[in-house]
Amino acid sequence: MASLIIGHGGILDVLRSKVPEQRWRVPAGEDFAAQADFLTRHPVRPGRQGIVFTNLPGNWMPVADAGWTIYWIDRGQIPIGAQALPEYFMDRSITDFVHEFWRIQTIDKRLVGDIILNRTRQTAPMIIVTSNTGGVGKTVSSRRLCERARERGLRPLLIDGNMRQSSQRSFFDPGQRMPARTIADWRPGMATQYGANSGRMFNIGYDVSFAPPAGAMVSWDHYRAYLEEARKLWDFVVLDLDRISADDLQDSNTAAGGMVVPYVLAGDLCLVIVKAGVQTQGDALNLLSAFPRYGLPRECIGIKDTVPVGMTDYRPLDYSRYGIFLGVEYQTVEAGNLIASGKSNWADSNLDLAREQTLEWVLPDKGFEPAKFEVKKKKGWFHRG
DSSP, rough: EEEEEEEEEEHHHHHHHHHHHHHHHOOOOOSSHHHHHHHSSSOTTOOEEEEEOOOOOOOOOHHHHTEEEEEOOSSSSSOOOOOEEEGTTTSHHHHHHHHHHHOOOOOOOOBHHHHTOOOOOSOOEEEEEEEEEEEESHHHHHHHHHHHHHHHHHEEEEEEEETTTTTTHHHHHHOOSOOOOOOGGGGGTTTGGGOBBBBGGGSSEEEEBBOOOTTTOHHHHHHHHHHHHHHSSSSSEEEEOOOOOOGGGOOOOSSSIIIIIIHTTTTEEEEEEEEEEEEHHHHHHHHHHGGGGGGOOOGGEEEEEEEEETTOOOOOOOOOTTSEEEOOOOOHHHHHHHHHHTTTOOOOOTTHHHHHHHHHHHOTTTOOOOOGGOOOOTTOOOOOO
């Protein structure tokens, strides 16, 4: 199948950014007449499929007569010889669309229809960060996502959903000596800020909503009500959730059934961090393989491996059936010491690439550039990239 792009702007520019030029460009002049003439003189061979995505008006009938399918990727009157993009593609992600027509893996959760029709979200993007086991750095990963998002000019809010440990409060205020608010301090009808703390209190660039203190448990309904209001005020929300299990997906009183399932079904994203190791990766697959049974779409599930200090036999698994693989993080003694001393937002080649790829997935139009964080391999030497 040959899938070509003729025209500029909108979704066509998005597709160009995901596909190598030689895969979409018509080898002719830049104007419509030259490109249409080339396609007319090069008809689609019997048994093959040729597709053109365009937003250029004109007479496409000669090209269609040559066997090409012309999809009109724009609003307004469809030109002669072209046809509307099938409706079922409008609800597909860019990830799925690019794979369908070019067989290329890319990361972009935006919907085709949203881009074509210029639909914008009324609430802030949100990512849930979770795992099926402990010791994977969920709380650190959540903070680092907020730190990098702030560098790109967003106003992030970090919400601690670990009600058993209040992990973020333990990091920012381990002695609980500061007059910090928790999500339990907020009630429906109050200003949203009553459930969060300004980052200035902790000398950070993003705001934080702590989990309730011991003895003040709140329901997941309370969390959902707060999130609904918070997403109207902040630009980006990171929910640091406790570990989850496949068995809990059916129970709305758990983090899995009460938060992950309803939000992912609504199109929000979930990052599952997997601890490298035969047993832990196998356990993670049990969780990931349960997601489809609850209707959770794979394009809304991100997966990141984290390799413990000293592990030398890490073997990546194929997660493509269950979600989007966003890379690998390597834990180091140095990073552990920085965390223990209360440090944040340090540059780390073992961590930065996976973070950037995650943010590009969640916020594809905010200028995140994973290529800038790729570790170049040295020729002639074994080097972990």
